[in-house]
Amino acid sequence: xxxxxxxxxxxxxxxxxxxxxxxxxxxxxxxxxxxxxxxxxxxxxxxxxxxxxxxxxxxxxxxxxxxxxxxxxxxxxxxxxxxxxxxxxxxxxxxxxxxxxxxxxxxxxxxxxxxxxxxxxxxxxxxxxxxxxxxxxxxxxxxxxxxxxxxxxxxxxxxxxxxxxxxxxxxxxxxxxxxxxxxxxxxxxxxxxxxxxxxxxxxxxxxxxxxxxxxxxxxxxxxxxxxxxxxxxxxxxxxxxxxxxxxxxxxxxxxxxxxxxxxxxxxxxxxxxxxxxxxxxxxxxxxxxxxxxxxxxxxxxxxxxxxxxxxxxxxxxxxxxxxxxx
Ligand code: BYC
Numbered sequence: 001x002x003x004x005x006x007x008x009x010x011x012x013x014x015x016x017x018x019x020x021x022x023x024x025x026x027x028x029x030x031x032x033x034x035x036x037x038x039x040x041x042x043x044x045x046x047x048x049x050x051x052x053x054x055x056x057x058x059x060x061x062x063x064x065x066x067x068x069x070x071x072x073x074x075x076x077x078x079x080x081x082x083x084x085x086x087x088x089x090x091x092x093x094x095x096x097x098x099x100x101x102x103x104x105x106x107x108x109x110x111x112x113x114x115x116x117x118x119x120x121x122x123x124x125x126x127x128x129x130x131x132x133x134x135x136x137x138x139x140x141x142x143x144x145x146x147x148x149x150x151x152x153x154x155x156x157x158x159x160x161x162x163x164x165x166x167x168x169x170x171x172x173x174x175x176x177x178x179x180x181x182x183x184x185x186x187x188x189x190x191x192x193x194x195x196x197x198x199x200x201x202x203x204x205x206x207x208x209x210x211x212x213x214x215x216x217x218x219x220x221x222x223x224x225x226x227x228x229x230x231x232x233x234x235x236x237x238x239x240x241x242x243x244x245x246x247x248x249x250x251x252x253x254x255x256x257x258x259x260x261x262x263x264x265x266x267x268x269x270x271x272x273x274x275x276x277x278x279x280x281x282x283x284x285x286x287x288x289x290x291x292x293x294x295x296x297x298x299x300x301x302x303x304x305x306x307x308x309x310x311x312x313x314x315x316x317x318x319x320x321x322x323x324x325x326x
Contacts, residue, residue: 019038020040022038023037023038023039023040023043024227027156027227027228031156032156032157032158032161033156033157033158034158034159035101035102035158035159040227042223043157043227043229044102044103046220046223046224046227046229047099047102047157047160047229048099048102048103048104049220050220050224050229051095051098051099051102051160052095052096052099052104052109052112052113052118053118053119053120053121054095055091055092055095055096055099055109056092056109056113056118056119056120057120057121057124058088058089058091058092058095059088059089059092059120059298060120060121060124060294060298061088061120061121061123061124062085062088062089063124063294063297063298064124064126064127064128064133064137065081065084065085065088065128065134065137066085067128068081068128068131068133068134069081069082069085071131072131072134073131077181080177081134084138084173084174084177087170087173087174090170091163091167091170094163094166094167095160095163095167096109097159097163098157098159098160098163101159110302113298114295114298114299114302116286116295119284121210122206122209122210122280122283122284122288123141123144123206123207123209123210124294125283125288125289125290125291125294126202126203126206126288126289126290127289127290129199129202130195130198130199131195132181132182132185132192132195132196132198132199133199133202133203134178134181135177135178135179135180135181135182135184135185135196135199136178136182136196136199136200136203137178137203138174138175138176138177138178138179138181138182139175139178139179139181139182140178140200140203140204140207140245141203141207141210142171142174142175142178143175143178143179143241143244143245144207144208144210144211144241145171145210146168146171146172146175147211147237147240147241147244148210148211148237149164149167149168149171150164150168151230151231151232151237152164152229152230153165153168154231155228155229155230155231156227156228156229157229160229182196182200182252182254183252186252186253186254187252193253196254197254197255200249200254200256201255201256201257204256204257204258205257205258205275205276205279206283207241208238208241208242208272208275209275209277209279209280209283211234211235211237211238211241212234213234213277213280214234214235214275214277215233215234215235217277218233218234221233221234239269242269242270242272243268243269243270246261246270247270258272258273259273260272260273260274261273
Protein backbone atom coordinates (compact mmCIF):
# COMPACT_ATOMS: atom_id res chain seq x y z
CA UNK A 1 0.00 0.00 0.00
CA UNK A 2 2.86 2.37 0.78
CA UNK A 3 5.17 0.64 -1.67
CA UNK A 4 7.01 3.70 -2.89
CA UNK A 5 7.79 5.11 0.50
CA UNK A 6 8.61 1.87 2.28
CA UNK A 7 10.49 -0.06 -0.36
CA UNK A 8 12.70 2.85 -1.33
CA UNK A 9 14.53 2.50 1.98
CA UNK A 10 17.60 0.29 2.45
CA UNK A 11 17.06 -2.22 -0.32
CA UNK A 12 18.04 -5.80 0.49
CA UNK A 13 18.53 -4.91 4.11
CA UNK A 14 17.18 -8.26 5.36
CA UNK A 15 20.03 -9.89 3.49
CA UNK A 16 22.46 -8.23 5.85
CA UNK A 17 22.41 -10.57 8.85
CA UNK A 18 24.82 -8.43 10.84
CA UNK A 19 22.57 -5.37 10.72
CA UNK A 20 19.55 -7.47 11.59
CA UNK A 21 21.36 -9.07 14.55
CA UNK A 22 22.46 -5.65 15.77
CA UNK A 23 18.89 -4.33 15.43
CA UNK A 24 17.45 -7.26 17.37
CA UNK A 25 20.13 -6.95 20.07
CA UNK A 26 19.16 -3.29 20.56
CA UNK A 27 15.54 -4.28 21.01
CA UNK A 28 16.53 -7.03 23.44
CA UNK A 29 18.43 -4.42 25.49
CA UNK A 30 15.27 -2.30 25.63
CA UNK A 31 16.68 0.49 23.46
CA UNK A 32 14.31 2.58 21.38
CA UNK A 33 14.65 2.49 17.60
CA UNK A 34 14.64 6.04 16.22
CA UNK A 35 13.68 7.31 12.73
CA UNK A 36 17.18 7.52 11.22
CA UNK A 37 18.25 4.14 12.58
CA UNK A 38 18.60 1.04 10.44
CA UNK A 39 15.50 -1.14 10.63
CA UNK A 40 14.22 -4.11 8.61
CA UNK A 41 11.70 -3.08 5.96
CA UNK A 42 9.14 -5.41 7.53
CA UNK A 43 9.51 -3.54 10.86
CA UNK A 44 8.91 -0.29 8.98
CA UNK A 45 5.96 -1.75 7.07
CA UNK A 46 4.31 -3.12 10.19
CA UNK A 47 4.70 0.17 12.02
CA UNK A 48 3.29 2.22 9.15
CA UNK A 49 0.35 -0.18 8.93
CA UNK A 50 -0.38 -0.06 12.64
CA UNK A 51 0.31 3.61 13.32
CA UNK A 52 -1.62 4.86 10.30
CA UNK A 53 -4.58 2.64 11.17
CA UNK A 54 -4.38 3.95 14.70
CA UNK A 55 -4.35 7.55 13.41
CA UNK A 56 -7.36 6.85 11.19
CA UNK A 57 -9.16 5.35 14.20
CA UNK A 58 -8.66 8.52 16.19
CA UNK A 59 -10.02 10.67 13.38
CA UNK A 60 -12.96 8.42 12.48
CA UNK A 61 -13.52 8.01 16.23
CA UNK A 62 -14.46 11.70 16.42
CA UNK A 63 -17.63 11.03 14.42
CA UNK A 64 -19.79 8.94 16.78
CA UNK A 65 -19.18 11.29 19.69
CA UNK A 66 -19.09 14.49 17.64
CA UNK A 67 -22.69 13.78 16.66
CA UNK A 68 -23.73 14.38 20.29
CA UNK A 69 -22.00 17.72 20.91
CA UNK A 70 -25.10 19.73 19.98
CA UNK A 71 -27.32 17.38 21.99
CA UNK A 72 -25.34 17.24 25.26
CA UNK A 73 -27.76 17.70 28.16
CA UNK A 74 -25.81 20.37 30.08
CA UNK A 75 -23.16 23.00 29.36
CA UNK A 76 -20.65 21.07 31.51
CA UNK A 77 -21.21 17.88 29.52
CA UNK A 78 -20.96 19.79 26.26
CA UNK A 79 -17.60 21.31 27.29
CA UNK A 80 -16.25 17.91 28.32
CA UNK A 81 -17.37 16.30 25.08
CA UNK A 82 -15.94 19.08 22.90
CA UNK A 83 -12.61 18.76 24.73
CA UNK A 84 -12.62 14.99 24.28
CA UNK A 85 -13.39 15.10 20.56
CA UNK A 86 -10.74 17.78 20.09
CA UNK A 87 -8.24 15.54 21.91
CA UNK A 88 -8.97 12.73 19.45
CA UNK A 89 -8.09 15.07 16.56
CA UNK A 90 -4.82 15.85 18.33
CA UNK A 91 -4.12 12.12 18.78
CA UNK A 92 -4.63 11.64 15.06
CA UNK A 93 -2.07 14.41 14.42
CA UNK A 94 0.60 12.90 16.73
CA UNK A 95 0.10 9.52 15.12
CA UNK A 96 0.21 10.73 11.51
CA UNK A 97 3.45 12.52 12.43
CA UNK A 98 4.84 9.33 13.99
CA UNK A 99 4.03 7.42 10.77
CA UNK A 100 5.62 10.19 8.68
CA UNK A 101 8.92 9.59 10.48
CA UNK A 102 8.90 6.17 8.78
CA UNK A 103 8.57 7.59 5.28
CA UNK A 104 4.81 7.44 4.73
CA UNK A 105 3.33 10.70 3.54
CA UNK A 106 0.14 12.18 4.93
CA UNK A 107 -1.41 12.10 1.43
CA UNK A 108 -0.64 8.40 0.98
CA UNK A 109 -2.13 7.56 4.35
CA UNK A 110 -5.29 9.60 3.81
CA UNK A 111 -5.74 8.24 0.29
CA UNK A 112 -5.46 4.70 1.65
CA UNK A 113 -8.23 5.45 4.16
CA UNK A 114 -10.50 7.20 1.68
CA UNK A 115 -10.03 4.47 -0.94
CA UNK A 116 -10.99 1.86 1.65
CA UNK A 117 -7.54 0.21 1.60
CA UNK A 118 -6.54 1.12 5.16
CA UNK A 119 -8.46 -0.06 8.18
CA UNK A 120 -9.61 1.85 11.25
CA UNK A 121 -10.91 0.42 14.49
CA UNK A 122 -13.96 -1.80 14.08
CA UNK A 123 -15.62 -0.13 17.06
CA UNK A 124 -16.36 3.09 15.18
CA UNK A 125 -18.67 1.29 12.78
CA UNK A 126 -21.39 1.13 15.41
CA UNK A 127 -23.90 3.97 15.86
CA UNK A 128 -24.32 6.17 18.95
CA UNK A 129 -28.07 5.90 19.49
CA UNK A 130 -28.54 7.59 22.89
CA UNK A 131 -26.72 9.92 25.25
CA UNK A 132 -25.78 6.88 27.38
CA UNK A 133 -23.61 5.69 24.48
CA UNK A 134 -21.31 8.65 25.13
CA UNK A 135 -20.58 7.53 28.70
CA UNK A 136 -20.25 3.95 27.53
CA UNK A 137 -17.72 4.86 24.84
CA UNK A 138 -15.73 6.82 27.42
CA UNK A 139 -15.54 4.00 29.94
CA UNK A 140 -15.50 0.90 27.75
CA UNK A 141 -13.97 2.00 24.44
CA UNK A 142 -11.42 4.43 25.87
CA UNK A 143 -10.77 1.93 28.67
CA UNK A 144 -9.98 -0.79 26.11
CA UNK A 145 -7.84 1.67 24.15
CA UNK A 146 -5.85 2.55 27.29
CA UNK A 147 -5.25 -1.13 28.02
CA UNK A 148 -3.78 -1.56 24.53
CA UNK A 149 -1.96 1.77 24.41
CA UNK A 150 -0.27 1.43 27.80
CA UNK A 151 1.43 -1.57 26.24
CA UNK A 152 2.29 0.42 23.10
CA UNK A 153 3.80 3.20 25.22
CA UNK A 154 6.56 0.66 25.92
CA UNK A 155 6.99 -0.34 22.27
CA UNK A 156 10.39 -0.40 20.61
CA UNK A 157 9.81 2.47 18.16
CA UNK A 158 10.61 5.79 19.88
CA UNK A 159 8.16 8.19 18.15
CA UNK A 160 5.20 5.80 18.56
CA UNK A 161 6.07 5.04 22.16
CA UNK A 162 6.36 8.74 23.08
CA UNK A 163 3.10 9.63 21.30
CA UNK A 164 1.42 6.88 23.32
CA UNK A 165 2.57 8.28 26.66
CA UNK A 166 0.82 11.57 26.02
CA UNK A 167 -2.22 9.97 24.42
CA UNK A 168 -2.69 7.63 27.38
CA UNK A 169 -2.70 10.56 29.80
CA UNK A 170 -5.50 12.20 27.82
CA UNK A 171 -7.36 8.92 27.39
CA UNK A 172 -7.41 8.53 31.16
CA UNK A 173 -9.42 11.72 31.43
CA UNK A 174 -11.74 10.41 28.71
CA UNK A 175 -12.23 7.16 30.56
CA UNK A 176 -12.95 8.88 33.87
CA UNK A 177 -15.59 11.19 32.43
CA UNK A 178 -17.26 8.16 30.84
CA UNK A 179 -17.10 6.17 34.06
CA UNK A 180 -18.68 9.06 35.94
CA UNK A 181 -21.53 9.22 33.41
CA UNK A 182 -22.19 5.49 33.58
CA UNK A 183 -22.20 5.56 37.40
CA UNK A 184 -24.62 8.50 37.48
CA UNK A 185 -27.00 7.00 34.93
CA UNK A 186 -26.94 3.60 36.64
CA UNK A 187 -28.08 5.31 39.86
CA UNK A 188 -30.62 7.56 38.18
CA UNK A 189 -34.30 7.31 37.24
CA UNK A 190 -35.73 4.04 35.84
CA UNK A 191 -35.46 5.53 32.33
CA UNK A 192 -31.82 6.45 32.85
CA UNK A 193 -31.04 2.99 34.23
CA UNK A 194 -32.71 1.39 31.22
CA UNK A 195 -30.80 3.69 28.87
CA UNK A 196 -27.39 2.82 30.32
CA UNK A 197 -28.22 -0.89 30.43
CA UNK A 198 -29.19 -0.77 26.75
CA UNK A 199 -25.98 1.08 25.83
CA UNK A 200 -23.72 -1.38 27.68
CA UNK A 201 -25.61 -4.31 26.12
CA UNK A 202 -24.95 -2.93 22.63
CA UNK A 203 -21.30 -1.93 23.17
CA UNK A 204 -20.02 -4.88 25.24
CA UNK A 205 -19.24 -7.36 22.47
CA UNK A 206 -17.93 -4.80 19.93
CA UNK A 207 -15.58 -3.49 22.66
CA UNK A 208 -14.16 -6.97 23.23
CA UNK A 209 -13.60 -7.25 19.46
CA UNK A 210 -11.47 -4.08 19.50
CA UNK A 211 -8.52 -6.09 20.83
CA UNK A 212 -8.39 -7.99 17.54
CA UNK A 213 -8.86 -11.68 16.70
CA UNK A 214 -7.84 -14.51 19.01
CA UNK A 215 -4.08 -15.03 19.10
CA UNK A 216 -4.41 -18.17 17.00
CA UNK A 217 -6.00 -16.07 14.21
CA UNK A 218 -3.72 -13.03 14.52
CA UNK A 219 -1.14 -13.17 11.71
CA UNK A 220 0.70 -10.00 12.74
CA UNK A 221 1.26 -10.73 16.43
CA UNK A 222 4.32 -13.04 16.18
CA UNK A 223 6.49 -10.54 14.28
CA UNK A 224 5.17 -7.59 16.32
CA UNK A 225 6.08 -9.38 19.55
CA UNK A 226 9.44 -10.50 18.22
CA UNK A 227 10.41 -6.88 17.51
CA UNK A 228 8.94 -5.39 20.68
CA UNK A 229 6.12 -3.48 19.01
CA UNK A 230 3.50 -5.46 20.90
CA UNK A 231 4.62 -6.84 24.22
CA UNK A 232 1.30 -8.54 25.01
CA UNK A 233 -1.07 -10.47 22.81
CA UNK A 234 -4.65 -9.61 21.78
CA UNK A 235 -6.11 -12.28 24.07
CA UNK A 236 -3.98 -11.30 27.07
CA UNK A 237 -5.06 -7.67 26.87
CA UNK A 238 -8.71 -8.60 26.26
CA UNK A 239 -8.69 -10.87 29.33
CA UNK A 240 -7.23 -8.12 31.54
CA UNK A 241 -9.93 -5.74 30.30
CA UNK A 242 -12.71 -8.26 31.01
CA UNK A 243 -11.34 -8.96 34.50
CA UNK A 244 -11.26 -5.24 35.26
CA UNK A 245 -14.67 -4.32 33.85
CA UNK A 246 -16.95 -7.20 34.84
CA UNK A 247 -16.86 -6.66 38.64
CA UNK A 248 -17.18 -2.88 38.27
CA UNK A 249 -20.20 -3.08 35.96
CA UNK A 250 -21.86 -5.77 38.04
CA UNK A 251 -21.39 -3.65 41.17
CA UNK A 252 -23.50 -0.97 39.46
CA UNK A 253 -26.30 -3.48 38.85
CA UNK A 254 -25.58 -3.64 35.12
CA UNK A 255 -26.13 -6.99 33.42
CA UNK A 256 -23.71 -8.09 30.72
CA UNK A 257 -25.25 -9.65 27.58
CA UNK A 258 -23.49 -12.98 28.00
CA UNK A 259 -25.26 -15.96 29.59
CA UNK A 260 -21.97 -17.91 29.68
CA UNK A 261 -20.04 -15.29 31.63
CA UNK A 262 -18.58 -16.84 34.79
CA UNK A 263 -15.64 -16.55 37.16
CA UNK A 264 -13.06 -19.30 36.96
CA UNK A 265 -11.47 -19.87 40.40
CA UNK A 266 -8.51 -21.75 39.05
CA UNK A 267 -7.31 -19.15 36.51
CA UNK A 268 -8.85 -16.24 38.47
CA UNK A 269 -10.32 -14.96 35.21
CA UNK A 270 -13.79 -13.95 34.14
CA UNK A 271 -14.59 -16.23 31.21
CA UNK A 272 -16.93 -15.01 28.48
CA UNK A 273 -18.97 -16.96 25.98
CA UNK A 274 -17.77 -17.09 22.35
CA UNK A 275 -17.20 -13.83 20.51
CA UNK A 276 -19.02 -13.52 17.18
CA UNK A 277 -15.96 -13.31 14.92
CA UNK A 278 -18.12 -13.44 11.79
CA UNK A 279 -19.52 -10.09 12.85
CA UNK A 280 -15.99 -8.75 13.47
CA UNK A 281 -14.69 -9.75 10.01
CA UNK A 282 -17.85 -8.41 8.36
CA UNK A 283 -17.39 -5.05 10.11
CA UNK A 284 -13.71 -4.66 9.24
CA UNK A 285 -14.42 -5.61 5.62
CA UNK A 286 -16.80 -2.64 5.35
CA UNK A 287 -20.16 -4.18 6.15
CA UNK A 288 -20.79 -2.97 9.69
CA UNK A 289 -23.86 -0.99 10.81
CA UNK A 290 -22.48 2.44 9.83
CA UNK A 291 -19.27 1.86 7.81
CA UNK A 292 -20.68 3.60 4.75
CA UNK A 293 -21.88 6.58 6.78
CA UNK A 294 -18.46 6.95 8.46
CA UNK A 295 -16.55 6.85 5.18
CA UNK A 296 -19.00 9.27 3.53
CA UNK A 297 -18.44 11.71 6.41
CA UNK A 298 -14.65 11.40 6.09
CA UNK A 299 -14.76 11.90 2.31
CA UNK A 300 -16.96 14.98 2.71
CA UNK A 301 -14.60 16.43 5.34
CA UNK A 302 -11.66 15.80 3.01
CA UNK A 303 -13.43 17.46 0.05
CA UNK A 304 -14.57 20.39 2.19
CA UNK A 305 -10.97 20.89 3.35
CA UNK A 306 -9.55 21.16 -0.16
CA UNK A 307 -9.49 24.97 -0.10
CA UNK A 308 -7.46 24.88 3.14
CA UNK A 309 -4.87 22.54 1.62
CA UNK A 310 -4.71 24.68 -1.52
CA UNK A 311 -4.28 27.87 0.51
CA UNK A 312 -1.48 26.29 2.58
CA UNK A 313 0.23 25.08 -0.58
CA UNK A 314 0.00 28.53 -2.19
CA UNK A 315 1.36 30.15 0.98
CA UNK A 316 4.28 27.68 1.14
CA UNK A 317 5.08 28.35 -2.54
CA UNK A 318 4.97 32.12 -1.97
CA UNK A 319 7.29 31.83 1.03
CA UNK A 320 9.70 29.66 -0.96
CA UNK A 321 9.68 32.12 -3.88
CA UNK A 322 10.38 35.05 -1.54
CA UNK A 323 13.25 33.17 0.07
CA UNK A 324 14.93 32.67 -3.34
CA UNK A 325 17.77 35.11 -4.03
CA UNK A 326 16.73 37.71 -6.64
N1 BYC B 1 -10.45 -3.07 14.03
O1 BYC B 1 -3.03 -9.77 13.17
P1 BYC B 1 -4.00 -8.93 13.93
C1 BYC B 1 -9.50 4.80 20.18
C2 BYC B 1 -7.17 -6.24 11.72
S1 BYC B 1 -8.64 4.42 18.78
C3 BYC B 1 -10.08 -3.11 12.73
O2 BYC B 1 -4.29 -9.31 15.33
P2 BYC B 1 -2.54 -6.65 14.87
C4 BYC B 1 -10.38 5.95 20.28
C5 BYC B 1 -5.67 -6.01 11.70
O3 BYC B 1 -5.36 -4.67 11.32
C6 BYC B 1 -8.11 2.76 19.08
N2 BYC B 1 -9.16 -4.00 12.26
O4 BYC B 1 -3.52 -7.40 13.87
C7 BYC B 1 -10.35 6.90 19.30
C8 BYC B 1 -5.23 -7.06 10.70
O5 BYC B 1 -5.46 -6.63 9.37
P3 BYC B 1 -4.26 -6.04 8.43
C9 BYC B 1 -7.34 2.22 17.97
C10 BYC B 1 -8.63 -4.85 13.15
O6 BYC B 1 -2.12 -5.40 14.22
C11 BYC B 1 -11.29 7.94 19.34
C12 BYC B 1 -6.21 -8.19 10.94
O7 BYC B 1 -7.33 -7.63 11.59
N3 BYC B 1 -6.18 1.55 18.51
O8 BYC B 1 -9.39 4.04 21.04
O9 BYC B 1 -1.51 -7.60 15.37
C13 BYC B 1 -12.23 7.99 20.37
C14 BYC B 1 -5.61 -9.30 11.81
O10 BYC B 1 -5.38 -8.82 13.14
C15 BYC B 1 -8.96 -4.84 14.50
C16 BYC B 1 -5.21 1.11 17.74
O11 BYC B 1 -5.25 1.20 16.54
C17 BYC B 1 -9.92 -3.90 14.93
N4 BYC B 1 -10.34 -3.82 16.21
O12 BYC B 1 -3.47 -6.31 16.13
C18 BYC B 1 -12.21 7.02 21.36
C19 BYC B 1 -4.00 0.53 18.47
N5 BYC B 1 -8.26 -5.81 15.13
O13 BYC B 1 -3.85 -4.69 9.00
C20 BYC B 1 -11.28 5.99 21.32
C21 BYC B 1 -2.90 0.12 17.54
C22 BYC B 1 -7.52 -6.40 14.19
O14 BYC B 1 -3.11 -7.03 8.52
N6 BYC B 1 -3.17 -1.13 16.93
N7 BYC B 1 -7.74 -5.83 13.00
O15 BYC B 1 -4.89 -5.93 7.09
C23 BYC B 1 -3.01 -2.32 17.54
O16 BYC B 1 -2.70 -2.41 18.72
C24 BYC B 1 -3.19 -3.55 16.71
O17 BYC B 1 -3.10 -3.19 15.35
C25 BYC B 1 -4.53 -4.30 16.98
C26 BYC B 1 -4.62 -5.49 15.99
C27 BYC B 1 -4.55 -4.84 18.39
C28 BYC B 1 -5.73 -3.39 16.72
